[in-house]
Amino acid sequence: MASLRAIYLDDTSPEVVYSGEWSDDTDPYTTGSGFVWGGSQHRTVGNASLTFEYSGMFLVIQGRVARIVPEDTSVPATSSWTCEIDGEVVPSRVPEIAGDFNGFSMCILSSPSEGRHTFQLHATASESLPIWIDRLTILPLANATYSGYTAELDPQDSAIQYVNGRWDTTHASNGLVLFMHTAQIGTSLRVDFNGTRVAWLTNHRVNPNQTYVPSRGEYKIDDLPPVAFEIPGRSPETYDPLQQVLFETESLAYGPHRLSVTYLGDSAPLVLAQLWITDGDLFSPTTNHLADIPRLSSDSSESQKASSNPGAIVGGVLGGIGALMLLALAWYLLVFKKRKAGIVGAVIPNRAHEKVAQPQPLMAEAFEWNPSQLMLPAPGGSVAGPSSSYSNSIYGDQSGDSALSEKARLRTQIERQTEGLQPQQIIHQHQDSVVRLHRDANVANVPPTYTRD
Numbered sequence: 001m002a003s004l005r006a007i008y009l010d011d012t013s014p015e016v017v018y019s020g021e022w023s024d025d026t027d028p029y030t031t032g033s034g035f036v037w038g039g040s041q042h043r044t045v046g047n048a049s050l051t052f053e054y055s056g057m058f059l060v061i062q063g064r065v066a067r068i069v070p071e072d073t074s075v076p077a078t079s080s081w082t083c084e085i086d087g088e089v090v091p092s093r094v095p096e097i098a099g100d101f102n103g104f105s106m107c108i109l110s111s112p113s114e115g116r117h118t119f120q121l122h123a124t125a126s127e128s129l130p131i132w133i134d135r136l137t138i139l140p141l142a143n144a145t146y147s148g149y150t151a152e153l154d155p156q157d158s159a160i161q162y163v164n165g166r167w168d169t170t171h172a173s174n175g176l177v178l179f180m181h182t183a184q185i186g187t188s189l190r191v192d193f194n195g196t197r198v199a200w201l202t203n204h205r206v207n208p209n210q211t212y213v214p215s216r217g218e219y220k221i222d223d224l225p226p227v228a229f230e231i232p233g234r235s236p237e238t239y240d241p242l243q244q245v246l247f248e249t250e251s252l253a254y255g256p257h258r259l260s261v262t263y264l265g266d267s268a269p270l271v272l273a274q275l276w277i278t279d280g281d282l283f284s285p286t287t288n289h290l291a292d293i294p295r296l297s298s299d300s301s302e303s304q305k306a307s308s309n310p311g312a313i314v315g316g317v318l319g320g321i322g323a324l325m326l327l328a329l330a331w332y333l334l335v336f337k338k339r340k341a342g343i344v345g346a347v348i349p350n351r352a353h354e355k356v357a358q359p360q361p362l363m364a365e366a367f368e369w370n371p372s373q374l375m376l377p378a379p380g381g382s383v384a385g386p387s388s389s390y391s392n393s394i395y396g397d398q399s400g401d402s403a404l405s406e407k408a409r410l411r412t413q414i415e416r417q418t419e420g421l422q423p424q425q426i427i428h429q430h431q432d433s434v435v436r437l438h439r440d441a442n443v444a445n446v447p448p449t450y451t452r453d
Helices: 300-307 310-341 364-369 403-417
Strands: 007-010 016-020 023-025 041-044 047-055 058-067 080-085 088-090 099-110 116-124 131-133 135-139 149-153 160-164 166-171 177-182 188-195 197-202 215-221 227-231 244-248 255-265 270-272 274-278 373-375
Touching: 041 047, 041 058, 047 135, 058 116, 080 099, 099 116, 149 188, 188 197, 188 274, 197 270, 227 244
Parallel strands: none
Antiparallel strands: 007 135, 007 149, 016 047, 023 041, 041 131, 047 116, 058 099, 058 131, 058 135, 080 088, 080 116, 149 274, 160 188, 166 177, 166 373, 177 270, 188 255, 197 244, 197 274, 215 227, 215 255
16 A cells, blocks of 8 residues: 655745745755755744644644853743644744754644644744744645645655665664665666656765765666766764755656666765655555656657657557457456366355555565665666565555554654754763764654554
8 A cells, every 4th residue: 555755845835824024044054954945944033923724644844943052041042932733832842952953843743633724833033043944844635635845755665666786774763764875886776756856865874983985976867868966975073964965856847757876986875864856746656657657868859759659559559459358268268167167156255355465665575674784686687575575564554554653654754854953862062162962872763652632
């Protein structure tokens, strides 16, 4: 069964209504942890509010916040804000350590019921401690309509195919894969998707004690020429940048496309935390249904000639009709033989109540028996799946994902973006102004199991 994907709305969405002292801020704030999405944020230094009506099971408001540690403890360490859903105040969140954080989850709300809800944020800020709004995250409803959104694909999404090389995994304690990563040259993946743009989100928490110099990779969209990108190096002594956008494709015509990514090495690993697809599908595919569709090519005229060849079309149609006739003949002969044997009237058991196994991506089994490393064939070799048998999905029973499991999954995904900002993280004081996380801190802050609101 396909899973719902989380979606993001930018702060510029016309569905978000702002009141009070707001201004557009186009500073990318690359010196802070996290990233700014969409090229701008709404910023306030006074009293302001926003209202957003939505349909969904879960909502997160994210933006840039700053926390200071003043000598005078009577001075607020951050600006303040309150969040409401349908008039009920819900707890807000503030960073537990000093620093500037982009994409911080200011409020995480579980919708009281399915249907339409009204979210409001009331902010009190100042010139020294502004508040920014960058994006809203929603776990959508299957029967609702959304526009102007970006869909999130986590590393286990069935649209992502880890086709060759070696991919390692980093897990949360609940088994959810936080990120996939590789340091083997030539390792690649591909993603078939509908949409208009793809952004690759990376994370720098793989092997945090090691020093890396920059590496290289390349991506391709359909049959267009490859595009090179750099994978930044890092040192254990630098601050943790948390999630960052590694690369973003150019705008595409809406429709089916294929993204292919290859790691070229040979120091800093290639890490996949999430893929964000603008105008992407709300559901992950049950099968790789986009695999054989026409795609963009640098020689579009040749592609058009091939696709409009009438002889090929007629031949394909006749071949399909012939195959159907052969299947019908085989079925008739089988039934005729059974009738002669006197078994046609046998009772056929009703299997409607039995679960039907859904096709799973190559990596699904690997996530269940939780290996620390997964070996796949080198480039050019044949792909063979793991020998372990598939059990339950990491998301629960695929035959009936509940709203509760979806909420828990989304919360864990959201916490990925602000890992390192939780109270259990250990802080070491240094003589300089850089705040460093203890190197033995947990990989993820896993949420509790939710009960129905």
